[in-house]
Each structure stands twice: as structure tokens, then as C-alpha cells.
Amino acid sequence: MSNLYKCNACGTIYYAAYPDGMAFFHVCTLVENPNYQPDPGKPNYDGRELVEREGHRDENLPADLQCVDGVFGRYSRDVNDPAIVNFTKAVSLCKAEGKGRTAL
């Protein structure tokens, strides 16, 4: 399986790991908001506003994700009995899957 991917949102081509094996986590760059109407009278006037693009991908690990016996997931209180703590396996390890990626 290839280590090379293309982000389906921004088109960036990247390796999922550096040559030394360290993981790389792609995050789409921000884009200028086409609907932004700047107000030059406001403090810190910039004239532009950066926002996440449609289908924004962020491969960083969510802060609330935990690894238990090699399985990534989240702890949560049971809705019917708060004394019970459940562990739910994570569907994704990304903060945001966005439009996904394609292996090259």
C-alpha cells in the first residue's frame, strides 16, 4: 500500500509518514472567505478573513481520543445511568475527515 496520498479537498499531495517513520498529519490550508465584507472602521482591520474550505480535512488526533489496549476511542457516561462509563471505539482518528483522501 502506498504511503502517498492526495487530499480530496485541497489537492495537496503528501506522504503519510516521513522517511524516518514519523507520522505526518495533513491539515488543509485556510482560504479567503469570498462572502466576507470587511469593515475598515473596525480595530485590527485586515481586509480579508480566512475560513476552512469546503470539505476541510484535519488529520490531527482529537484531544478527547484515548487509547485503551491498542484501541482508540472515547469514554462517556451512560445516558440512562451516569454511574456507568462506556468506551466507544472511534470511527475515525482524524479531527475532521472532510472530503477524505485518495491513495496514489
Ligand SMILES: [Zn+2]
Ligand atoms: Zn487538504
